[in-house]
Amino acid sequence: MGEVPDRSAQLATARVEFVANGNSAPCDLPNHVAASWRRSASYGVSPDEVCPDYWTDLDFGSRLVRCAQPVIEQLVDQLSDIPLGVALTDDRARLLSRRDSDSWIGRRLDRVYFAQGFGYAEGTVGTNGVGTVLEFGDSVHIVGAEHFVDSLQSFACAGAPVRNPFTGRVEGVLDVSCLSRHSTPVMHSLVRSAAQRIENNLLLDRNQTQQALFEAYSRTDAHGRQAVLAVGRRTVMANSAIQALLDPADLDAVQDHVRFMMFRRATVDNGIELPSGRRVRLRGSTVQVGTELAGMVSVVSVFREAASSPTTGRALSSQRVVGAPRSRDEESRCPAWREAASTVDIAVRAADPVLVLGEQGSGRLTVLTDVHRLVHAGGQVVVLEASAVDAAPAEAIARLTEPVTEPTLCVLRDVDQLSARTVEALAAAVPESGDGLRTLAATASGTIAEHAAHERLLSMFNASATVPALRHRRVDLPMLARSLLSDLAARRDVRLSDEALRLLGGYSWPGNVRQLKQALSEALARRPVGVVEAHDLPAFCQSTPRSALRPVDETERDMIIAALRESGGNRVATATALGIARSTLYRKIRQYGITA
Template sequence: MPERSDRTPSLTGARVHLIEDADPALRGVPDHVAASWRRSLSCGVDPRAVAHSYSTDLDLGSRLIRCAQPVIEQLAEEIAGAPMCVALTDDRARLLIRRDSDSCIGRALDRVYFARGFGYAEDTVGTNGVGTVLESGTSVQIVGAEHFVEPLQVFACAGAPIRDPFTGRIDGVLDISCRSEDSTPLMLSLVRSAAARIERNLLLDRDRVQQALFELYSRVDARGHDAVLAVGRRVVLANTAMQTLLGPADRGALEDHLRFAMSGPAGLDDRLVLPSGTPVRVRRSTVSAGGDVAGVVGVVRVLDDDHPPAGSATRTSRPLASGSGPAPDEAGTSPAWRAAAAIVEEALRADVPVVVLGEPGSGRATLLAGIHRRVHPAGRVVLVAAEEVEAAPAAVAERLLRAGRGAELHVLRDVDRLSPPAAQTLLDRLGGGARPVEGLAATAAPGGAAPSPLLAVFAASASVPPLRHRSADAPALVRSLLGELAPQRRIRLDDEAMRLVLRYRWPGNVRQLREALAAALRVRPVGCIRAQDLPTYCSSVPRTALRPVDEAERDAIVTALRATGGNRVAAAAELGLARSTLYRKIRHYGISV
């Protein structure tokens, strides 16, 4: 194979033919270079000039820079005898650090704006050792005429991705650049080795929260042969005993339970029934670092028949008796839901006032209504809105005290939203919590700066998990909600639509799921609901909360992808975006189409 310098004429000719003919065969051009040239051309990169975009919002105190700095200094010393530079960029191809071995190479690079704050993304600068790494996800070396933009063809560059050791996501690129006549294959080996050392530093420098979770998991796993499961906000760890003890569905339900338990007391002994009917005991510890919760580590054992879990009798998993109407979320299979149902049933059977805590839309009132219908099949449930109590707390109290007992349950909704004066008035009129009020229940959101004084009325409490921690219940919930929304119709979700339902985090919980299915039914009233029938937000799982303008942009991207059958090239053209820009936005918004 000829040397790169000998291939300059053929590379130059192939590039000219590509620009003139749009899609030649590009014979003799390395595959990764040919792919990058085509991407550069499709993005409208000017082959005659460097497009010098500049950013001022750089994070110069980032963990990436902290972990890369010593490696860059060492690498700069290793190449001190050669006219080269070492550069670090972020995941948007913006230069953060540059170290020159001599002033000549520094001045040459300044002329093409290879300096801090300037961007070298492939969609603006074409083929190069930074942007092409981010597009391909692999290490590359680009020499001379392999660059798409002519002013860069006097240089050679070798770049390697720096990946987060936990997520696998590319956090930045390490690059070595020089004049093309000074290029050597060793540049690629050097940059790969240095990038690996930076990734090692990132692993050792993981934040104190993750460090605490790893350390406790390792200590617990080393003690014996028990099944150990650790669940953090972004990571799940399971030893071999855990992976062989339970099936995938039971493990998933247990992971959901531990995520929900992250907000609970630091050390508890749970006895649960998993979806398969397997009873287990979980000795769990919540891991904290400073004021942050890292996760939960649980030791799991299967119980024998002589030690059944509390609340695991068949009555807690039976379908609830039908009452005034369908209730799609009465009986869940997740351990946390079953445990909450057992507490509520015990309280209602004993006529003890109970408050159910959970996020809005998570099925708190539905659970109370369903359990009440089980305990009192002929009874009725009266829902009392927080606004009604706020407007006339004394009148509501009088009605509660006069209400029929046993067969009638009054549910005060969202008592945490009551103003202190309204809550105190209601509390005083109900006797200040000195004696139990029969036939009374309430719902409230967990946490809050100041607990409502009205909680003094209640003698029992249960916490229901949000829908995102009940993935095992989602398919049954979908079927039940569709049965309620479209009775007597044959309607179901196809596999791709169900995958979106399971992947989405549902901040509005069951209420939002119901709204999404109702919207899909307006698009496809009978038959098989497809992914594109669901609202656009179902195809996005962003890492952070979105502003209204971000939501509008996300919806436009999802709509374009759905309209083009997932063809990203066609979607980028329809949106008027460069393909690489579209790829970055898809990753940013967590879009799955």
């Protein structure tokens, strides 16, 4: 069924009026179309021709494409009497797949670049059945003159979002396009139904651990109106109750905390303070499939009283990000870091021996020294490296037992690396109770308790805290990056672009804060002042390999990323520049997890 001629003429007149002076002529223009026209004009989209971007690095065999393929085939068969094309895009409106009911309509769609690899975002193509879906957030049916660009006005397109069944996030758009005269409202209904079938396929397409996590999440969610969050290694599921309960920053902080805790405990039931200042109760249990950890399912509830812990207020000052200005805005937002800082705060005030656990470079020494200097308005800090203590234990013991006249923090660094003989000497010589001015502290890896040789060492401490790795502190990463930049370029106007910050957030940081500082130092060598862009960051930031790389692999990875940057992401040109086959380049990109 085609459009009513009067309606089509009214729309055409309204669009001409809008393009000419920014006001549309009176007609029954849908609100979402009017809003899209305004956005298209503000983006500077040309109303005369389609000028889409072309992308060379799309994954045409992705999980989304695989789950959508049978649905697309079925939809084309259902509508085989109409010349049309069914397309699938990613969440950035870039076409991943298109299936045509006949070659004639395929040629018509090719002429307007509605083809695999091209982008149909509203900011470049104007009002259409893909980009407008992503802007509007729901399905749309754009017919004829409702399109912003002239060359698209002979078409009608119905598009619907395809959402991740776990998170609700839009993964892509399913679109059906045909000529306007063949358009029917049924197309809109069919594309919405087809998008739901793709979502169901995404739900079924998961491995055993994902299945187990989803089932545990579903059982907990079915119990009532609880705020439920499930966190896996690569999956996050949040019901509507928790999304209504927490703002995005608080939700990110809870996700970080659950991901940190699920590797440490089978069950969790504790109170945590969130970035907004609210305190919540977090109760959760891990989900196991055999010996493999699938994740943790948690229930979150808000405490009625804002502060239920007596240490919260006094520990707050010790929870700031390393190197950051001493302001509330620069405090750590990570509950696990705040909990560690609170434990250290209590120990330092009481001069009780405290052990801080965590990965190297995660900030174990930082939390000790920052807390001590804040509690004692500076004070003295003595740091003894394990290698130096092993080499000269008598000298180390003398430093640890010499009289002090001001509050002093004595830190034994990496004590899990001490020899058994040195541990015995320390345990025998260092007094169990302090003099009120000296606080004994140590840092170690989280595996120290697994080794019998260190049992004597552990008896020297009254308290322990665990500092989370940077990959479990993503909520803090923007502040950490700003703070480190401020330290590295104290008097310079230096800042990170949004794309550079996104790149930092996507990396796993096996070297923790120390590695982040290294990355920013390298970026500053390329961009000493101004805005640090993504391509200023070292190559390893654009690589997330599944296993540790050998030095030779790191060199090859860096060469590939440099060539990709040089070619502007063109993989054909990159393969030619490197002198390797394109298939080899694609394999290496997958092997090294390159995101360039």
